[in-house]
Amino acid sequence: MKNTTLRDSLLTYYKDHNVLIEGPVLKLIQAEATDIEYQNYIRTASDADRLRRTKRLKITKELQSANTKLQRASQKNNDLIERLTESLEISKRNEVLQGKLKDQERNAKEIAMTDLDVMQRRTQFKLMTVVSKMAIAIIASVTIMTTAVYLFVLHIGSDSTIIENTWSNMFGILLTNSFSILGTILGIRYATTNRRMTVIEESYDS
Numbered sequence: 001m002k003n004t005t006l007r008d009s010l011l012t013y014y015k016d017h018n019v020l021i022e023g024p025v026l027k028l029i030q031a032e033a034t035d036i037e038y039q040n041y042i043r044t045a046s047d048a049d050r051l052r053r054t055k056r057l058k059i060t061k062e063l064q065s066a067n068t069k070l071q072r073a074s075q076k077n078n079d080l081i082e083r084l085t086e087s088l089e090i091s092k093r094n095e096v097l098q099g100k101l102k103d104q105e106r107n108a109k110e111i112a113m114t115d116l117d118v119m120q121r122r123t124q125f126k127l128m129t130v131v132s133k134m135a136i137a138i139i140a141s142v143t144i145m146t147t148a149v150y151l152f153v154l155h156i157g158s159d160s161t162i163i164e165n166t167w168s169n170m171f172g173i174l175l176t177n178s179f180s181i182l183g184t185i186l187g188i189r190y191a192t193t194n195r196r197m198t199v200i201e202e203s204y205d206s
Helices: 004-017 024-028 036-156 161-205
Strands: none
Touching: 004 036, 024 036
């Protein structure tokens, strides 16, 4: 491409503004063999264009590399967030499960304590029944025997002073023992009830 006007314009603009033409258009420009100045211009412009292309390519590769690293880092962050989310969900499910297990354990304790209370009440009732029957039998036997002896003494007309005192003392002892047996039974029942309440409170506290 031989154009004197273009040559002069390019050289003048380069001298005035230090700006070279760039791009594929350089391949279309040709200088005459005798035009050393124009040849130098084209060579300088080509070298500058090649250097700019190299820099652009380097910057492009750096940007691409940085973009790839950012994408990888973003993917790692997403994976980490997913794992943390899964761990949080598992932790929440474990908390719910632990709460259910605690409720089941509490219910099992309540059932066990209820069964134990029923068994204790039955045992206490049987024990009190046996003790009461034995006490009544002993009291009745002693009373009948003492009364029989007293009546016999009165019947034969013997001195009944001693037997009267014995009979009176015997009834006092029997009455005292009756209250003692009753107090013992009530004390056992009260102590067992308190123990049961203490065990229930300890089970709730735990």
